[in-house]
Each structure stands twice: as C-alpha cells, then as structure tokens.
Amino acid sequence: MADAQARGRPVIQVRDLEKRYRDGTYAVRGVSFDVHRGEIFGLLGPNGAGKTTTMHVLGTLHRATGGAARILGHDVAHQPHAIRRRIGFAMQDVGIDDLATAEEMLVFHARLHGIRGREARRRAAELLDTFDLTKHRKRRVTAFSGGMQRRLDLAVSLIHDPDVLFLDEPTTGLDPHSREDLWATLRRLRDERGLTVLMSTHYMDEADELCDRIAIIQDGRIAAIDTPRHLKRNVGADTIQVELGAHPDDWQKTVLREGFRGAPVRLRDGTLELRVQDGGESLLPALRVVDRAGLSVRSTRVLSPTLNDAFLKYTGKRLEEDEP
Amino acid sequence: MTVFGQLYRRNLRQMPRIPAVLVFGIVMPIIQLLLFGSVFSNTVDIPGHPLFGTDTSYYTFIAPAIILLTAVIGMANSSAAFIVDLRTGYFDKLRTTPASPSGVILARLMAEMTRVFLQGVLIMGLAVAIGGLPETGLLGAFLILLAAVVFGTMTTGMAVMILAMKTRSDQATQAMFPLFFLLLFMSTAFMPENLLPDWLATIASFNPVDYMIQGLRGLMIDGWSNALVDLAIGLGLGAAVGFVLVLVNVRVYRRILG
Ligand SMILES: Nc1ncnc2c1ncn2[C@@H]1O[C@H](COP(=O)(O)OP(=O)(O)OP(=O)(O)O)[C@@H](O)[C@H]1O
Ligand SMILES: [Mg+2]
Numbered sequence: 001m002a003d004a005q006a007r008g009r010p011v012i013q014v015r016d017l018e019k020r021y022r023d024g025t026y027a028v029r030g031v032s033f034d035v036h037r038g039e040i041f042g043l044l045g046p047n048g049a050g051k052t053t054t055m056h057v058l059g060t061l062h063r064a065t066g067g068a069a070r071i072l073g074h075d076v077a078h079q080p081h082a083i084r085r086r087i088g089f090a091m092q093d094v095g096i097d098d099l100a101t102a103e104e105m106l107v108f109h110a111r112l113h114g115i116r117g118r119e120a121r122r123r124a125a126e127l128l129d130t131f132d133l134t135k136h137r138k139r140r141v142t143a144f145s146g147g148m149q150r151r152l153d154l155a156v157s158l159i160h161d162p163d164v165l166f167l168d169e170p171t172t173g174l175d176p177h178s179r180e181d182l183w184a185t186l187r188r189l190r191d192e193r194g195l196t197v198l199m200s201t202h203y204m205d206e207a208d209e210l211c212d213r214i215a216i217i218q219d220g221r222i223a224a225i226d227t228p229r230h231l232k233r234n235v236g237a238d239t240i241q242v243e244l245g246a247h248p249d250d251w252q253k254t255v256l257r258e259g260f261r262g263a264p265v266r267l268r269d270g271t272l273e274l275r276v277q278d279g280g281e282s283l284l285p286a287l288r289v290v291d292r293a294g295l296s297v298r299s300t301r302v303l304s305p306t307l308n309d310a311f312l313k314y315t316g317k318r319l320e321e322d323e324p
Numbered sequence: 325m326t327v328f329g330q331l332y333r334r335n336l337r338q339m340p341r342i343p344a345v346l347v348f349g350i351v352m353p354i355i356q357l358l359l360f361g362s363v364f365s366n367t368v369d370i371p372g373h374p375l376f377g378t379d380t381s382y383y384t385f386i387a388p389a390i391i392l393l394t395a396v397i398g399m400a401n402s403s404a405a406f407i408v409d410l411r412t413g414y415f416d417k418l419r420t421t422p423a424s425p426s427g428v429i430l431a432r433l434m435a436e437m438t439r440v441f442l443q444g445v446l447i448m449g450l451a452v453a454i455g456g457l458p459e460t461g462l463l464g465a466f467l468i469l470l471a472a473v474v475f476g477t478m479t480t481g482m483a484v485m486i487l488a489m490k491t492r493s494d495q496a497t498q499a500m501f502p503l504f505f506l507l508l509f510m511s512t513a514f515m516p517e518n519l520l521p522d523w524l525a526t527i528a529s530f531n532p533v534d535y536m537i538q539g540l541r542g543l544m545i546d547g548w549s550n551a552l553v554d555l556a557i558g559l560g561l562g563a564a565v566g567f568v569l570v571l572v573n574v575r576v577y578r579r580i581l582g
Contacts, residue, residue, distance in 0.1 A: 022579070059420055085422050095417025098408055099338035111330045112421045140341075156417070166420075 245296030478566030
C-alpha cells in the first residue's frame with residue numbers, strides 16, 4: 001500500500017465495473033483493479049471471460065452498466081474526449097484503413113491528434129522503422145499480411161505518444177521474432193516515457209515475461225491479481241529431481257534420509273524427488289547430501305509451478321496444454 | 325486543419341481508389357444524359373410539349389433530372405466506403421481517437437456530397453456544351469447542383485447511413501435503388517406533365533422528387549420566379565424526410581455504442 005501511494009494516483013482505476021450488453025449477456029460482473037504509471041498490466045482469461053469488454057469500456061468504446069472507472073483521472077463515462085486524446089488502443093481485430101498506405105495512415109492519425117507536417121512524418125518514419133515496415137511504407141495496407149497489418153495497427157496506436165496503451169491480444173498472429181520486438185518496444189517505452197499498458201493475452205509466457213502484474217479473469221470476475229511470481233508461488237513448492245548414477249544401498253538411503261531431515265523426499269525409478277520452497281536455492285545443498293552419500297549424479301532438474309498451474313488453481317481450467 | 329478537415333481530406337483521397345466510384349461516378353451520369361437525351365429527344369416534336377417549336381435542346385430539358393438522379397443515386401452509394409470502414413474495424417479504431425463519431429459520419433457525408441457535386445458539374449458542363457447556359461445563368465447552374473446534392477443527402481444519404489450501421493451490408497442499400505427509379509419515373513423527369521397519363525400525373529403531384537425536378541428545370545429553362553417555389557416545396561419535403569432519418573440515425577448509433 002505504501003508502495004502504491006509512493007507512485008501517486010493510479011493511471012487506471014476500476015471500481016466494481018459491470019457491463020451487461022443489450023441482449024442480456026452479463027459480460028463483466030464487478031471488476032476492480034488499479035494500474036500504476038509505468039506498469040504493464042495483463043488480463044489473462046479464457047475466451048468469453050470479459051477481457052475485451054472490460055478494455056472497451058475503459059477505452060470509452062462501450063458504456064458501463066455499473067461501477068466506475070477513471071483513466072488518468074478522467075471518468076470514462078463523462079470525459080471520453082479527454083481520455084481519447086491520451087490513449088492508444090489496438091483492438092483484438094485490427095482496425096486499418098483499407099484504402100490507405102501504411103505511411104498515409106500513420107500521418108493521418110498523427111494529424112488527428114494535432115501533430116502537424118514534418119513532426120507527423122518524422123514520427124511515422126520512426127514507427128515504421130520500429131515495427132519493421134519501412135520498406136512497405138508506400139504500399140496499400142490491403143496488400144499486407146496479417147502480421148504486418150497487426151504491426152501497423154500497433155504503430156498507429158503509438159503515433160501520438162500516448163500515456164496509456166490498451167492492447168487486446170497484441171501478439172496474436174505475430175511471428176516469434178515480431179513478438180519479441182513488440183515486447184522490447186513496450187519495455188523501452190515503459191522505461192523511457194513511463195508508458196502504462198493494459199493488455200490481454202492468451203499466452204502464458206507473454207503474461208509471465210512481459211507483465212508486471214496479472215489479473216486472472218473468468219466469467220466476468222477477477223479470480224486473482226498479483227505479480228506472475230507471486231501467483232506461481234501461491235500454487236505451491238518447487239520440485240528438485242536428481243537422477244542418481246546408481247541405485248542407493250541401505251546405508252546410502254540412511255545418509256540421504258538424515259541429510260534431508262524429514263523434508264518431503266521420495267525415490268522413484270532411481271530419481272530422487274524433493275519438494276522445496278525455492279528450487280534454485282536448495283539445489284546445491286541437496287546435491288551436497290547426495291555427494292556425501294557417495295552417489296553420482298546423472299542429471300538434475302528444478303521444476304517450478306507455471307502460470308498455467310496458477311491459472312488452473314484459480315479457475316479450475318487450463319488455458320494452455322502443458323508441454324510434454 | 326481541424327480533426328473534421330483531416331477526416332474530410334482522408335475521405336476525398338480514398339475516392340479515386342475505389343474503382344466503382346470512378347466508373348459509376350463519371351461514366352454513368354454521362355451515359356445517362358446522352359442515352360436518355362437521345363432516346364426521348366423526339367418527344368419535343370409532340371405538339372403540347374413545352375419545348376415544341378422552341379429551339380431549346382431536349383438535353384437542357386432533361387439535364388436537371390439526370391443531375392437529380394445522379395445526386396440521389398450517388399448519395400445512396402455514399403455508404404459504400406462507410407461500410408468498408410465499419411467492416412474493417414477502422415470505424416471503431418477512429419472511435420478511440422479524438423475524432424468524434426458524429427464528426428466521422430459528417431465528414432463522410434461531406435466528402436460524398438463533394439463527389440456528387442463534381443459529378444453534377446460534369447453533367448451540367450455537358451448539357452451547357454450541347455444546349456447552352458441555363459436561363460438563370462451560372463448562379464442558377466450552381467443552385468441546381470447544390471439543391472440536387474442537398475436533396476440527395478437529406479433523403480437517400482441519410483437513409484443508407486442507417487442501413488449501413490444496422491446491416492453493415494452493401495446489399496441492403498442496393499435494395500433501395502429500384503425505389504429511386506420508381507420515384508423518378510413517376511415524375512415529370514422525362515415527360516412534361518401534360519403528356520403523362522392522368523394516373524401518373526396524379527401520382528407525380530404527390531411525389532417530392534417531382535417538385536424538385538420542376539424546380540430545377542424551372543431554373544434551367546424558365547427563370548427564377550416560379551422555379552423557386554417548387555424548389556422550396558421539394559427541399560422542404562426532403563428536409564422533413566431528412567429530419568426523421570437523422571433521428572433514426574442517432575437512435576441506431578446509440579444502440580451500436582451499447
Ligand atoms: N457486442 C456484444 N453483444 C453481446 N454480447 C457480447 C458482445 N461482445 C461480447 N459479448 C459477450 O460478452 C462475453 C465476454 O466477451 P469478451 O469479448 O469480453 O470476452 P474475451 O475475454 O475478450 O474473450 P476472447 O478471449 O475470446 O477475446 C461473451 O460471453 C460474449 O459472448
Ligand atoms: Mg477478447
């Protein structure tokens with residue numbers, strides 16, 4: 001809490017937000033969270049969880065049916081214009097002008113934000129470069145591949161140097177290289193200019209590596225909010241696996257048992273499995289015990305809970321299949 | 325330049341990139357003028373035709389009707405680019421920028437009005453080349469074009485915006501085309517009133533399109549006095565239709581905003 005106060009008023013404040021569509025679909029059922037300046041905040045949830053709806057309400061595209069939200073101190077219901085001047089929004093389905101070239105689109109959006117002439121063209125050139133589109137700048141966007149359109153859409157969302165960026169599944173359709181590039185760009189903008197990002201994703205690794213904090217959202221409600229690290233930590237302990245060079249005899253087993261002093265440990269098919277709080281820290285002491293018993297080590301593995309495990313714990317569902 | 329100006333400029337810039345706009349926008353009106361002009365040109369030899377025994381060209385007689393037809397059909401086509409924006413999600417993208425949605429729609433209409441006005445200029449130019457300047461001169465010519473464009477905007481322009489937002493489909497707007505043709509043929513567009521069958525003349529007297537044609541043609545052939553009355557009635561009826569359509573537009577738009 002003290003930490004939150006030190007950072008000042010949250011850039012995004014959401015309180016008991018509700019959205020019921022006209023057809024009766026209750027998409028968001030009371031969602032509350034804060035996002036601070038310079039934070040990359042992720043919404044993680046299965047299809048239909050309400051991620052897009054939440055972001056659209058915050059981006060002033062839809063009206064909430066309950067609760068309240070502020071972006072940069074402006075009320076989303078009553079001050080949408082003030083908000084639109086300072087946000088960028090890349091929607092789940094890219095929104096690009098079929099009849100324009102990449103460069104025209106960027107310059108046009110710069111001008112919509114009151115950026116003129118040379119400055120508009122300078123920014124367009126910069127973003128074309130950032131998103132690796134410079135050599136396509138004179139091409140009509142209809143001729144772009146899906147990933148190129150996605151990149152252009154992201155570039156357009158950044159043309160006015162927004163304070164807050166909404167990204168709805170920004171890396172869907174991007175190749176691994178472009179994905180890494182986007183992550184790097186977002187981190188750079190966050191570090192250099194204090195850009196705040198609210199994003200949704202289906203990718204565990206993206207949520208894990210890129211997001212500072214994550215809200216796990218399901219059926220229009222938030223099941224948990226925390227840093228990826230804490231979310232994983234809450235699932236349970238790490239496991240250390242030590243594949244032994246030979247099967248231990250009775251004396252060696254005694255040494256192991258005493259060495260681990262009642263810690264949850266078991267031996268299965270010549271592999272020692274040890275449950276510990278922090279796998280990284282406990283690995284070396286564990287190996288020392290094995291060494292003391294005079295056993296050789298063929299291989300070691302440290303298994304930590306994944307975000308997928310955390311997701312399973314909070315929602316009862318898996319978002320991604322575990323890798324084999 | 326204001327946000328509105330930017331939107332307007334963008335819309336104009338994209339027009340030459342829509343092949344249908346080029347072909348239908350430039351070729352069709354010219355063909356219509358020349359075709360209808362020659363098909364019906366002998367009607368001036370019928371005793372009782374207002375042009376009987378005068379040296380006024382039939383092209384001069386028919387040009388205002390073709391201009392009105394082009395404006396009405398042209399504004400009905402104005403949803404095409406709007407539908408593209410709705411379908412590609414670009415309209416939503418614009419809603420996340422300082423461009424207000426009503427501004428986006430108005431800039432769209434303004435650009436389409438500009439296009440239709442230029443098409444009208446083309447027809448008028450051709451008619452003047454064949455049959456000489458309107459009786460009311462250049463000012464009259466300008467007024468004919470302006471009134472036709474405004475009428476088209478208030479009627480079909482407003483109507484197709486509703487259909488576009490509701491259906492996001494070109495087919496829905498195209499389904500309206502036969503209606504326009506019907507309204508046009510049930511008027512004095514091609515034949516003077518006294519040469520129409522009685523029943524058609526009766527229908528024409530209730531047809532707002534007919535008042536427009538009488539007014540526009542009056543400016544073209546007769547002069548200022550009577551034409552302005554017909555024009556005022558025609559535009560008034562168009563405005564009434566337009567007012568209702570604007571209300572429906574606002575309603576439909578609010579629904580989309582959900
Ligand atoms: N315009 C709409 N009208 C009615 N219901 C809607 C509308 N948009 C979304 N919904 C419903 O609201 C719920 C939440 O949808 P939303 O798009 O917010 O989910 P999401 O978390 O973004 O899912 P995804 O991962 O598939 O993008 C779903 O049940 C969906 O069917
Ligand atoms: Mg979504």
